[in-house]
Amino acid sequence: SSDVPPVKELPEFTSCIESFFRTFQELSMHVMKVIELSLGVETDFFVSKHQRMGSLLNPSALRTAYYPPVEKSSLMENQIRCGEHSDYGTFTLLFQDKNGGLEVMSRSGQYIDAPYIPNAVLLNGANLLQRWTSDRWIAAKHRVRIPQTEDALNRSRQSLSFFAHPDHDATIACCDGLDKYPPITSIQYLMDKHQDIFYKESYPSTA
Numbered sequence: 001s002s003d004v005p006p007v008k009e010l011p012e013f014t015s016c017i018e019s020f021f022r023t024f025q026e027l028s029m030h031v032m033k034v035i036e037l038s039l040g041v042e043t044d045f046f047v048s049k050h051q052r053m054g055s056l057l058n059p060s061a062l063r064t065a066y067y068p069p070v071e072k073s074s075l076m077e078n079q080i081r082c083g084e085h086s087d088y089g090t091f092t093l094l095f096q097d098k099n100g101g102l103e104v105m106s107r108s109g110q111y112i113d114a115p116y117i118p119n120a121v122l123l124n125g126a127n128l129l130q131r132w133t134s135d136r137w138i139a140a141k142h143r144v145r146i147p148q149t150e151d152a153l154n155r156s157r158q159s160l161s162f163f164a165h166p167d168h169d170a171t172i173a174c175c176d177g178l179d180k181y182p183p184i185t186s187i188q189y190l191m192d193k194h195q196d197i198f199y200k201e202s203y204p205s206t207a
Helices: 012-039 127-132 186-193
Strands: 061-067 081-085 091-096 100-107 109-115 123-127 142-146 157-164
Touching: 012 091, 012 157, 061 109, 127 186
Parallel strands: none
Antiparallel strands: 061 157, 081 142, 091 123, 091 157, 100 109, 100 142
């Protein structure tokens, strides 16, 4: 397939991506510990539910996204580069290049720029973290807009995202005890909400 990276031409590609994955996995664990402290929950409340990253029992993923230059003549009215959405796991760690274009929705419903900051990682809360916190922490809706200048249209954009998900058998229950949402396992939530992506045969729920 033309979508498969040219591993034979770039033999270091696989080892590089695997190294990135391990680094982001470790960073995710540190982030979860900070979240635990912020919410005042028990130690390892989140960490213990993300122990199987890198296996079929956890859908955490590292994704590279390439946005090619845009032909101005092909643009449609109100077109954007990547449509509005929120991520469906715990949180996302995002790295983007200097070309930017990412916008994040504020609590007031207005989109604001999330510009490139050197040596910084953007943290996006996702749907399961919102559910865990009874909507205290909102899943960040975001999108990528079309560049606004001729020069920017002629430049490509590259981003690197690590999607941190709980283990399939982890139970997602409101951590404040309010039971705003009924408990549900991570894999059941994914299959209920995203049946086109997650299906039981490919994602077993137990070891």
